[in-house]
Amino acid sequence: MKKAPIIAAALAALLAGSAAHAADTKVSIGISGWTGFAPLTLAKEAGIFKKHGLDVNIVKVPQASRHLALASGDIQCAATTVETWIVWNAAGVATKQIFQLDVSHGADGIAAKPGIEKVSDLKGKSVAASAPGTSPYFLLAFILAKNGLSMKDVTIVNMEPGPAAQALLAGQNDAAVTYEPYLSSVRAAPDKGKIIATTVEYPAVMDTFGCATAFLKDNPEAAKALAASYYDALEMIKTDKEKSYEIMGKDVKQSGKAFGESAAYLEWQDKAAAQKFFETTFKSFNEEAADLLLSAGVIKVKPDLSTLADPSFIK
Known part of the structure; x- marks a missing residue:
């Protein structure tokens, strides 16, 4: 008779575990093979996203069509350059940047x-x-x-x-x-x-991570978890650089050594750097970039630049 409570308890534990697994927020992220995005791959491959309650799928999508994947719902988030978010929003794809990824210093x-x-x-x-x-x-x-x-x-x-x-x-x-x-x-x-x-002489490439505004509205905790996962990946790079470089290099068919040589030309940005960035450089660069995009005929109208980021998820 004592077996019933034991079995019931075991079943309850199993169901609780299944429920927790099922509760993992599913997120598809569109990126390219750019070295600066590699910590996102590391977070996926090293189980960091999973640790933060995220079920992440990373998809390689050409930058020219990444916003179409966002608009269709095939992906919910993406990594790209700061000025590209201007183009996407000008095209009617409502997105917001939530944390900074990297700055190119010759990459x-x-x-x-x-x-x-x-x-x-x-x-x-x-x-x-x-x-x-x-x-x-x-x-x-x-x-x-x-x-x-x-x-x-x-x-x-x-x-x-x-x-x-x-x-x-x-x-x-x-x-x-x-x-x-x-x-x-x-x-x-x-x-x-x-x-x-x-970009040593022409510092015009800064990458950020963002998501569809509808996804952010419905999944604020997931947005915070995405940022936390990225920062954990940066910490892993610091504490186990060799293993991290091997994992990130494999994704782009590079050895760990070759990946490290590529990474030397950019700088991944931690939370403090990102918070400062959104208060300073982000605003001035957006203005210059939007004017250039207009003059080059890439966009027809300038979107409201004040709405393109929401750094509250990293505060």
Whole structure:
């Protein structure tokens, strides 16, 4: 007779465990193979998201169509550059940034074939860059503008960052806008290409993590958990760099050593840095970026820039 209470207790424990598992919030996140996003992959592969009660699916979606995946509900959150959120909101895809991911310090740039020495030499040349509304396209417009040129002064060849770098090394196109880990393939082949401008001289690439506003409204605790997971991943990188680099490198077909070399050109941002960013640089950069996007014809109208972020989830 004593077995019944024991069995009942065991069954209750099993059901409680199943309920807790079922309660994990499902989140699909759209990213690319960009080195700066890799801590999100680490959080997935190392079980950090799971620890925070999240059932995360990470999906590789080209930046040019990531907002379409958000609009359709295929993904609920995404990682991308600050100015891209302006484009997405201007296109009617309601999203908010909730924490900063990274800052590029040379991890994005323009590489050119031998003989092209500086940005002004690009006038009249063919430049491989991904579509309008993407970070490489914006970075090209930004760098050209700083050198007295515009997108009308070059011929754009629409290519994603990886293929753009590969094409340049194969002798195709005059230049390419790309980022790590692909930019390092150019660094390794100086006889085939030369990096003529990076985000060291032109600090225009800052990445943030954001979600559909409807998702944030319905899942505020999940939003906080996503941020907490990211910061735990950064802590893991600090305490076990070798293992972390191996995990993150594997996702983009790099060795841990090669991944570390790519990561040296950017800086992941912790909570304190992100909080400061949203109060300072974020606001001034948005204004400059929105004006450039308008002049380049990427957007037709400037969205309300004051509504594009909600850093309350990291306070």
